[in-house]
Amino acid sequence: LNLSVRALVAAIPGWLAVTGGRDLNVGLSEEEARRRAAVLRGLLREGKVNPVEVVIDEELKDVFYALLELITAEERQSGTPLREEVHAIYQFLDGVEWPNDDFSEKRVLLQRLLRVGATNASWDCTEASPDALWNLARSLSEQVDSAPSLVLRVACEMYTGLSEGGRLFGQPGERDRLLGEFALLVGGCSRQLGRRADASAWLDSAERSFRRSPEPRPGLARVAYGRLGLQYEMGLYRDVLSVVDSLSLTFGELGMPVEVAKCRLVKAMALKQRGDLENALDTLRPVLETPPAEMSPNLHARLICEEGDIFQLDSRPDLALKRYSEALSLLDRAEVSLTRADLAMFVGGVLSGNGQHEASLRCYSASARDHETMGTTARLAYVRLLAADELIQLGRPREAEREILQALPTIEEQKMVPEGLLAIVLLRESVKRCQVDANALRELREHLRKQN
Amino acid sequence: VSASKRPAVASDRPAPSVPPEVLEEFHRRLFMPLVRRASFKHGLSKEDARDIVQETFVLALSKLDPNGNPQSWFIGVVDRLAMGFQRKRARRALLAARWGYGPTGIEETELWSGGDS
Numbered sequence: 179l180n181l182s183v184r185a186l187v188a189a190i191p192g193w194l195a196v197t198g199g200r201d202l203n204v205g206l207s208e209e210e211a212r213r214r215a216a217v218l219r220g221l222l223r224e225g226k227v228n229p230v231e232v233v234i235d236e237e238l239k240d241v242f243y244a245l246l247e248l249i250t251a252e253e254r255q256s257g258t259p260l261r262e263e264v265h266a267i268y269q270f271l272d273g274v275e276w277p278n279d280d281f282s283e284k285r286v287l288l289q290r291l292l293r294v295g296a297t298n299a300s301w302d303c304t305e306a307s308p309d310a311l312w313n314l315a316r317s318l319s320e321q322v323d324s325a326p327s328l329v330l331r332v333a334c335e336m337y338t339g340l341s342e343g344g345r346l347f348g349q350p351g352e353r354d355r356l357l358g359e360f361a362l363l364v365g366g367c368s369r370q371l372g373r374r375a376d377a378s379a380w381l382d383s384a385e386r387s388f389r390r391s392p393e394p395r396p397g398l399a400r401v402a403y404g405r406l407g408l409q410y411e412m413g414l415y416r417d418v419l420s421v422v423d424s425l426s427l428t429f430g431e432l433g434m435p436v437e438v439a440k441c442r443l444v445k446a447m448a449l450k451q452r453g454d455l456e457n458a459l460d461t462l463r464p465v466l467e468t469p470p471a472e473m474s475p476n477l478h479a480r481l482i483c484e485e486g487d488i489f490q491l492d493s494r495p496d497l498a499l500k501r502y503s504e505a506l507s508l509l510d511r512a513e514v515s516l517t518r519a520d521l522a523m524f525v526g527g528v529l530s531g532n533g534q535h536e537a538s539l540r541c542y543s544a545s546a547r548d549h550e551t552m553g554t555t556a557r558l559a560y561v562r563l564l565a566a567d568e569l570i571q572l573g574r575p576r577e578a579e580r581e582i583l584q585a586l587p588t589i590e591e592q593k594m595v596p597e598g599l600l601a602i603v604l605l606r607e608s609v610k611r612c613q614v615d616a617n618a619l620r621e622l623r624e625h626l627r628k629q630n
Numbered sequence: 631v632s633a634s635k636r637p638a639v640a641s642d643r644p645a646p647s648v649p650p651e652v653l654e655e656f657h658r659r660l661f662m663p664l665v666r667r668a669s670f671k672h673g674l675s676k677e678d679a680r681d682i683v684q685e686t687f688v689l690a691l692s693k694l695d696p697n698g699n700p701q702s703w704f705i706g707v708v709d710r711l712a713m714g715f716q717r718k719r720a721r722r723a724l725l726a727a728r729w730g731y732g733p734t735g736i737e738e739t740e741l742w743s744g745g746d747s
Contacts, residue, residue, distance in 0.1 A: 181652065181655055183700050184696075184700065186652075186655065186656050186659055186660050187690065187696075187700050189653070189656050192648030192652075192653070193653060193656050193687065194691075196648070196653060202680055204669075204679065205665065207676065208669075208675070236662050239662070239666060240666065243669075247670065280660075280663065280701055281664070281704075281705065283663055283666070475702045478699070507706050508699065508706070509706075
């Protein structure tokens with residue numbers, strides 16, 4: 179029938195009327211799925227199945243999930259690298275046609291496989307086909323927000339492998355386009371992880387690769403967007419605002435609406451940092467009115483989150499909390515992501531402003547846990563300072579000192595303006611004297627807020 | 631790796647207004663992916679996952695925003711209900727262990743539920 183999801187949603191009353199109290203088919207039992215997963219694994223090892231010949235049904239989907247569980251558990255228990263096997267399964271699943279995948283199950287399975295394969299050893303791209311590498315690049319780009327360290331490592335390996343490979347590869351210019359994609363991914367992840375010099379160098383590499391390819395404009399525009407993000411993080415808001423509109427126009431001409439929305443987001447964030455809250459809201463509004471189905475839930479949540487943050491800065495905490503809760507409902511709550519970590523931080527800010535320091539501390543702790551998992555150390559350090567401030571408010575100075583001492587080494591690695599460096603020195607001295615200087619803490623936090 | 635099929639939906643009570651092929655598609659496109667999510671992601675049995683997904687559809691009747699993103703909404707609600715279910719199960723296990731009549735093994739997970747940073 180190939181109905182739309184909305185049409186299926188309209189059938190919910192009928193579904194409930196028919197299925198109430200009935201024994202529904204829920205697919206294979208756990209045992210049966212595991213048994214068949216072991217059979218499939220054997221067939222894959224022997225190279226006896228071709229993805230093109232596979233017709234996927236509900237039971238085979240259960241088997242794929244069970245296979246993933248099987249190899250994840252095995253790797254965890256034995257510690258033996260399963261790189262080749264995971265790679266083979268990845269390529270097999272990637273080649274299987276999965277029609278009407280409304281809940282992106284294939285993508286989720288591929289992402290998890292990628293994580294299993296990346297935990298122990300590197301990926302080999304010398305024998306991979308261009309299609310497989312494009313799929314891998316797409317899969318990696320979907321994980322930049324949730325697993326930047328992993329994406330950085332895999333993309334870096336792919337870039338190195340691909341640039342060293344001498345054989346003929348794909349269509350003319352395809353190697354350069356792929357090199358550009360992987361370099362762009364490494365640049366984006368380096369930025370997320372606070373390694374700005376690396377990010378800048380990788381963006382340069384991406385630009386060089388895209389320039390060598392036959393149709394460079396879309397790639398070069400995305401490199402420019404990467405540089406825009408970098409400028410924002412370095413607090414160069416005036417520079418951001420001077421180029422963002424023309425970049426947005428370029429994306430519009432190239433038919434890349436998601437990138438147009440991202441440009442608006444960065445513009446709104448830059449305006450917000452300059453205190454121009456009214457224009458920041460006006461900039462966000464058109465994208466917030468875009469039908470959510472046209473962008474990823476994560477980007478939609480990010481946009482709503484920013485609107486909430488603007489409301490918070492505009493002393494409208496109730497509206498801010500409403501937006502945050504709306505954004506949270508869009509996120510996959512079990513998945514760690516930068517958006518979720520930032521959301522927890524924003525909510526912590528509102529609660530702190532309301533004097534709810536315990537609850538605020540819980541939010542900052544949740545945000546810090548996510549940043550720790552993702553390896554986003556610069557942001558983690560900033561959240562630690564926020565948590566330290568709450569701990570001081572709660573009369574727990576020793577714990578505050580611990581948070582500060584854990585944060586300072588990372589902060590010192592960042593390029594700070596002289597006032598920021600002075601705040602670091604003051605704070606370190608005060609911690610040494612076992613009496614945290616709350617003013618120095620706030621001052622440093624403010625410098626970091628502008629940088630993060 | 632395939633198996634014999636049985637009808638997705640009990641067919642002895644026809645739906646008042648929804649044709650059987652729509653119900654089949656509903657089962658394949660909405661019901662089963664959510665059952666798999668609750669089962670494999672949250673470690674629930676297929677039967678518990680089925681109950682949670684059915685509860686999600688009941689909630690959808692009154693809570694689902696027709697202008698929103700239904701997939702996101704379904705995923706969010708299934709995750710929340712599955713986590714709530716696990717918490718209840720963990721509490722029951724705790725009580726059982728405390729009073730000496732069942733297995734132990736507590737694992738509570740809740741978004742922003744506190745802990746050390």
